[in-house]
Amino acid sequence: MASPYNLAGHVAIVTGSTSGIGQALAHALAAEGVNIVLNGFGDAAAIEKDRAALEAKAGVKVLFHGADMTKPDEIAAMVAFAKDQLGRLDILVNNAGVQFVSPIEDFPIAKWDQIIAINLTSAFHAIRAAVPIMKAQGRGRIINIASAHGLVASPFKSAYVAAKHGIVGLTKTVALEGAEAGITANAICPGYVKTPLVEAQIADQAKARNMTPEQVMRDVILDAQPTKKFVEFDQLAGLMLYLASDLGASANGAALAIDGGWTAE
Template sequence: MDYGLKGQAAIVTGSTSGIGHAIAQALAEAGVDVVLNGLGDPVAIEATRSQLEQATGVRVRYHGADMTRGDEIADMVAFAQGELGRLDILVNNAGIQFVSPIDQFPTDKWDQIIAINLTSNFHAIRAALPIMKGQKHGRIINIASAHGLVASPFKGAYVAAKHGVLGLTKTVALEIAEAGITCNAICPGYVHTPLVDGQIKDTAKARGMSEEAVVRDVILAAQPSKQFISFDQLNGMVLYLASAAGGGVNGAHLSIDGGWTAG
């Protein structure tokens, strides 16, 4: 499908692996020049960058901005404009998780999760908006979570941050509604990533369960479909929101969660 995105430029935070890398790959395959961002071994990151560039024929760059540092995030946005000449699409995907009861939650972990999962979105949007306003065009896509709409125990910082992402999304959407820019949030349920694979194996071993039972009764307990959200399903929503067809959607939170938040 041609989404009409060829020649545009994007930043995808947290895109050296997992969901972010899948989104970056989908954008590159649609003809979008992409700036990758994230943590990892520099040699492996360069291999990922080079492979994506060679496979798609678009320009793929990398910036190692620390998502807890507003100055580095602003530098990443300036880098994208300098390298690619414009910035049409900002996907705020970077995120981390930590599980603990509130009264035992390490304060440094709370601060880190809020910084990476919420405040980094603010810094990236703040830096990107002047560029997008100058172009009279832009798409801001925040990867939130089903936990932006509902809570789970022991995930206080993550749930608070993702709820905050939805509030920020709505506020930005109202501010830029006449500027040719949209700001929306996607709220996925559980996506099958290497990180989740590790969680399945660890849980199966710890509880003496089969991996199939862990998936059905633990990981996907709240997801009525009992199926993981696929990268293709998530990417389809990103490409739609980035395209002209999605131009009328602004300030929305779009759930892809197999029915998790329907009840």
């Protein structure tokens, strides 16, 4: 059966795609025939192994650009690289993100600056560079990975919550500006996803609280999610593919919660 998404031959950049959510989204796009520019930090040999394996498995072009998401010139260069190497840019997935937890009076200023730069400002710079390309094509899809914390707050996460709320506002503005040019912008707002980062938090919390990992997952990590289930990678990917395709052409400026009911309360 033919794919309902009809994305074969398109080109996407996925930031923060060397692990976790970004990696899963990049793999989902490649499986639909999309040529990919990966981005992120990590062991160079491991990144190259994943890049080559994905390219071989999906039969698409998969490139890597190591742009530092705190450096505007490198972000702009990454967007130019995608256009120069792959001929166009159809989909921009702004996913790169970091986290730090602290009471606001103790929150390190350097950590605030880093989180705002990577989680919010990097998306601005990538979108700023991508929009002229997409306007010239008459079509573009900008998909920002926000968070349930783009819609509600939690204590001790001032920088992360501020950045993710900012991503939602940025998404709405870009949606309005690009609407008549065939460009949509939407934000996906996941609840907890079982990434390597979250798995490490589970282990640390279990040790610190003298609880089993199962207790930590249900009573600590997933306390806010009524389903008591993690959001799955393929569920996020399904929403992303919908937004990237013509099926999602009328979704514009939306902040779409996929959080097991967290933000319904």
